[in-house]
Amino acid sequence: MSTVNEKIAGQIQQIATQLLESKEVALFLGYTQGTVPGAMQPFVARDVEDAKRLSWSSFCVVNLANYLPGLLRSLEPPRRPNEPPPEGPLPKVGVVATGCWSRNMVVQIQENQIDRERVVIVGVPSRGMVDRRKLQESVGQREITSIQEDDNSLLIRGNGFEKVINRWDVIRDNCQTCVHPDPVIYDRLVGSLSGDRNIPDRFRQVEEIEALSVEERWNWFQEEISSCIRCYACRNVCPLCYCPTCFVDDSRPQWVGKSKEQVDTALFHIVRAYHCAGRCTDCGSCESVCPMGIKMRLFTRKLQKDCLELFDFEPGLDPDIPLPLTTYSTSDPEDFILTQIRKGDEK
């Protein structure tokens, strides 16, 4: 009897083999086993032999959409920056996509980063991915030497211990509060769609912070980012970050200082989060790759909540609905504008 993930892995391999063999795609982007237990590695299969290495587990935390624009560009013939792309069909890329990854691809399509015609999306309804930190905590920070995955439990082995834990207990926060686990766009489907989930308190983490006083919120923010080492892993892993020159690398004007000073770090996190406003699909990659365990997902989550409240918009669900900051409505809320507040008072 094989587990759900083994079945998914088998089907991904099968589809990838077929796509690569028929030359429908030039590359297939998926996951392979990493070198340490509980770490999966993004992997590009170039031929049928490679496709055998494709795998799937509950540890695929990095959003594959991040690699798509680069991979597609790598298949185009070299050209100068403003030169138009060559005529005729360009090679395609196959890619595995869970719910949030596919929503990121929708955003990338809207922002002209990828061409829908050039990607073959293999949709995988997500069952949630494991949070490495929660996992480590559950075994008291001891070293894990092997992880055996079952459908709803994980068997963890280490030096001198063995423990079975409930899978859902160590699932990432963003997956636990995810309402759209199914891929939005796909060409092939692995497994069956599970439908939208109903989570009434999905913004609970954000609401808890909103309930604090201004000073408490500031202290929370400072505390949260105080350990930041400005490695920019969160930026590098983010499928939304593709500016040719990132604002942190700009030196004229220099928006953010390059030091590890608290103000610089605060500005980095404010602007990074703000850049994702109305685009972030809460895939949780940033938080998963942070070496310091900063919960920066909460910042983007807050913006996601506001976008929903103010503009009734959730990113990535429909390529035909423009992103909130690229459009406007004459009836947008303006209760924060001073002159409007005064008008209200006079009435």
Added chain:
Amino acid sequence: MEKAMGENWEPKIIAFLCNWCSYAGADLAGVSRYQYPPSIRIVRVPCSGRVSPNLILDALRSGADGVLVSGCHPGDCHYISGNLYARRRFALLERFLEFIGIEPGRVNFSWVSASEGEQFAEVVQEVTERVRKLGPAKKLVKEITICPR
């Protein structure tokens, strides 16, 4: 430093005013001799849509106690819709800054047309009062300390 909140402390407020409405409104306030506090430093921008959060944050980082962004009334934008895009951007920014613990009132937004000199003076009055109540900004200010030799 002079930042110490003394009797004579006056807030420094950076005002980003759009060229077509609020800047002209400020001009009218001056020509019409409306009194308003000398706390604002005006930066003229082509449109409120030009004001990116980077500019607002940079003002705070450089030691501004408050920021005012003012543009044309919705529907009156010289570029048709610049202020409408800006409105969405500011709505999110305002809420986000509050979320991470920047006091409400540090960053302010208003619509002032070219014919509203009096209103402009009132807005500046109000913003200055708000910022004065909050005291000098410390949270996002990048202090440059010179190492003693």
